[in-house]
Amino acid sequence: MRLTTYMDGTHELPTIVVEERLCPLEIAVDRANLTTDVDATSVRRLLATTGKADWEYITRSAEQLVAADPKAFPGIDSVALLPPVPDPQKILCLALNSKAHCQEVGVPQPAIPWFFPKWPTSLTGHRATVHPAPAVTQLDWEGEIAVVIGANAKCVSAERALEYIAGVTILNDLSARNLIRGIETIAVTKAGDGQAPCGPALVTLDELGDLSELRYRTLVNGVIKQDGSTADYIFGIEEAIASISRVITLIPGDIISMGTLPGVGLCRSPQEFLNEGDVVDIEVDGVGTLRTTIGSPSTAPQLGPAAGAPCYDAVTDVSHAPIR
Template sequence: MDHHDLSAEIDAASVRRLLTTASEADWSTITASARQLVVADPSVYPSVNDVALLPPVPDPQKILCLGLNSKDHCEEVGVPEPAIPWFFPKWPTSLAGHRATVHPAPAVTQLDWEGEIAVVIGSIAKCVPAERALEHVAGITILNDLSARNLIRGIETIAVTKAGDSQAPCGPALVTLDEVGDLADLRYRTLVNGIVKQDGGTTDYIFGIEEAIASISRVITLVPGDIISMGTLPGVGLCRSPQEFLNEGDLVEVDADGVGTLETTIGSPSAVPQLGPRAGESDPKVKAGSTAG
């Protein structure tokens, strides 16, 4: 693949197609072609500060989130560590991009932060053993699993609590594994208005990325562009004393070493339908999230 072929693949409507193309080639070839594309005519690409970034994958087929995957988070919630990975879904309409303003639904009165590391699938995976799971990963990004705590009524309400419109800000970029470093010791933190609320890393995971992919792929086919969010750290607002929740105007930053910083502003409650990040494609200032590495 040369950079002319690649240029036809990079646009907001075709990130999944790009990942599929990449899975059929070699990531070193893809990233080299991407660099050639930028060097060939850098004027084609605006500054990141001049555009609104969509999530790295604006329209994933699936978003699967691990619950209670941190030892210390289980302790603060007061529940035993799960014996097997368990997951809940979010929808494409749950996504929001880097520096997006999230407008919670009027029913959401206790919005909480949950900074997380997320994995983007790069090739079809079914019944994959853990030792081969990373072969199917395109890269790493960040997801903020915003949660409507006032809607919790037990496990049966998990989707209502977690999967509301724009309750999954994601970005700022997709970083390939060779750029991230040790996935078993990846540090990240969540800040609200500049104050650190969560600070830890993947060393606290109960189930690692490889185990999560192996567990899901036992029964679910993972395809390029699928997002797996790996669960949050201790320090959520629900478990603080007194409890803390997000308010209009708050700035939430999730910062991960080697990945970047995802910024989200909390806006006013809104009953206006939010159709997901792809709804903004017609705006020339909206671009797909970047791919690094």
């Protein structure tokens, strides 16, 4: 199952991707005649109120609807995509989680997973133009694989962590290198407005192969800058989830970005940073391509993909069981 969210006029519309067509989740769920009470008004709510068994029926329903009348559904390239989950409660990112990236930066590999947050105002979608704040003068790319939580997770073991993941998406951890002043400035350098492009879709695990060897690459203006796989991770996805959930409850829709590969602009000789008009493409095998264009600096408030709406609201009647 591939899930997206796009702007339909003035409101967000969660959809399922079928042959590059977008079928609204509410229509697919209604047609599926599920026996459970499913909330399909957002991708996050869908994850919170369904399990993997439901996903099969929802996908089949969407496929039948699109097959019956393809032109009734917009193409994925014809809409303004938001992040697949525009309203996560938490966005947590791993720093220095690549052996080769630690080597290029010249720091020792961390002994435990090291996380920092981004905010809903950092999020933007596929094909978005990011307008950095004027204070950001050395904007760098960091192509990353991100996992989206699909069930409430607390004190989860690494052995069972994959049961709590809904799927995988792509995140560009845009970083303001000129603002680095030490570890105390990590949130400022990483979590600026628009500095977390995410998308284009959330792809459920059943569509992907071995996550421990998932290949991905970053291109700037068509030139490959990063190329590697999750095999270079210091801490795997399962370890990351186990580490976070020891003390933090992860809920459906939460995003965990797994860290970048070597090849960032900061460590090139000479150093390279993004300029207005540059285009960054992050390609992940089996997931797709996330494209971001760098725009002119702006002082305008960035309200995030939810356009000023609360980043999340209370989710009721959510099972604490893992996804089966």
